[in-house]
Amino acid sequence: MSTVMTEQPQVLPDPAPGDPRRAMVALARVEAVRLLRHPVTIAGILLFVGPELYGWLSGGANRYPVLQDEDRSKQFLALLALGGAALIAANLAALRAHRHATTVLYDTFVLPQPWRTGAFLLSVVPFGLLVAVLVAVRIGLLAAVPGAAGRPNPYELAAYPAAVLLLGAAGVLLARLVRAVIVAPLLLLVLAVVTVAGLLPSTPAAARLRWLLPIAMDEPPMPLPVDLMSRPAGWHLAYVVGLIVLVAAAALAVTGARGRRLVAAGAAGLSITVLAGSAQFFPTSDAVRTAQATAAERPAEMQSCQRIDQVTYCAFDDFAPWVGGWDAVVRGVLRRVPEAQARQPLAVRQRISTADRAANGLVVTAEEQAAAAAAWRRVDADAGTPNAVTVGTRWGDGESEIGFAGLVAYEVVARAGGPAGGQVCGARGVLVGWLAGQATPKATDGLREVDANSWGGVPFGEWQFPVALSVPDREMAVALALLKRPADEVAELVRRSWAELSAAGTPTERAGELFGVAVAPLPPEEERTVCEA
């Protein structure tokens, strides 16, 4: 009898007298609960949520998140942990009958095979909804942080559940194509490798490849204000939705579903995939490109300024909540300098860089950098904020704080406008290093971190900007020794000898003498760095 059933399932009378939809929904409900309770799903959720929770509980999370970056920052992790869980759990569920050798028995059930496949496809939806809730809660919590900048892109947020649904549907399709559980994890590994390969500049057509994957990763040089973003997130979401429809239709077709509606769904999925997939490659609109160029070259036109005492802060509107954080660093530097210096007006201007100099393989010569820094100084003077200190669009980590603190300290010491990446030697270098390092506790940590990862000298300022400086190790050693002493005691000495310490020609030895710190002898002639400032 079983032979008859297996070989000629079509000739059996339809055992479902009513609407198979109800049975499908009932099965989908059971399978959805099983999928949500599957150990792989729980492990995936823990892997996604765990690091975030750890960051918040251990105090390592950034208190100044950029929401237009945070919305997509966990997409790769979500693809592997949550998407991977959906892929594997849905695949295992769809293969359960095969694994338990009960496929033949299922033919006696009221629900025909294509409808059962439909139930497996539907069972991924609640997990997708759960992922949407997780992502919404995460971005909601980030947005509630007082230092949150910008706003998230709903399309980027929707890409998380979309990737989960796509991979879940792919798990069902794979189960119907290959009856082996090994295929799903291998597909996940391939996805991981190809997604990372899309980031490598040496991969052929990497820029196109990354937008054809479930999630599109890219690494812009630095966060941009929302209005300058050029990621085609909406088109990419439409592309992934098209893929979901296509994969689901393929899974149904493979299990024997036929009919006009399925063909229509498949055709719709294919057209959405092709159209939205191609639309992703439309060049960035002229308006956005013009805005990007304006923001990079003449930021004053797009910024609002606010004054706190004698310091003017000009920022892109998205980043206005950061002014308090910048002010803490500026005050940290100013409280250690003589009253007359501290009371002088100071300006801070936020800058962005849209060109990734390292990725494009461009080498910037010292002359080019000096010219660019001079141009920035001219723009600042025209905007009414001469000698403005530059701050970027990253904040909240030690590295950004120490970079900014270094530039603030240099401006307070030299009052000469942004430096063009040169070495600041002598007593000035020591003073800049100490003033910056003691500005805030985070700046102190940042200085240690940057010092550990640099050779020859400690750089201050974002490397994408022409405005930066560096203090050689010899001067930095004195500054680090001073940082170990009580700050008030050093500040007293600094105030007393300000004129001498801040003068360009004062040698490091003199600073060592004033502070009572031993100074290392000068390195041999050929190892010395060229001091510019």
Add this chain to the structure above:
Amino acid sequence: MRGVSVRVVPRLFRPVARAMPWWTFLAAAGLGLAIVTVPAATAVTLTGEDLVGLLRVAAVCGALGVGFLLDDPAARSIATVPTPRPVRYAARAGVILPAAAVWWALVLAVTVAGAEDGIGATLPLGGVTVEAAALGGVALAVAAVRLRGRPDSGGLLAFPVLLGLVMAARLLPDRMALFVPPDDTEWARTHERWAVLLVVAVAVSTWASQEPARRWTAVARRRRSLVGHRRS
């Protein structure tokens, strides 16, 4: 009896090799090999860190495949044969280890040969091999533990555990890191951790290859307690 059984091991190689689900391993190992071959065969220039990353993915592929190699559709029916489980597993290990070693050597050779700008000579092959061995060891250990309880498929548990382990290892904070770039100062220390993982995996595999007697003791205990109840 044990002496006789151990002498049986070499004779078991052929039948055991024929009974093993090779195609699962070959699919996984083939993908691992392809992952290193594609960039090696094309003009893509990769750094040492990228190449080590690819070797790691290939190692995960191999470990996924190895996890299925203890599976035996006839497990239920051969539980009663005089050749005990440790001997049967020893025979399998005698087939698995050379096969995996040959495959890994091939992966390394392709990676080194395909590396541009003399990077191949600078790759820390020993360290990556310890990682690959530890991953393979974990896969075998988890599979063996699963097969003690249910003689269906060891790989079914081994592959999610392995993927979860690798993903969790990537998310570990720096001071506990397992995956570090080749030029990292912590390279040697992290590989001590990998070596410990390998030793633990081998120990668990050895333990799990013993025939589970748990069920019988549990039954006996239950009987004893029943008798005790009756007496009281």
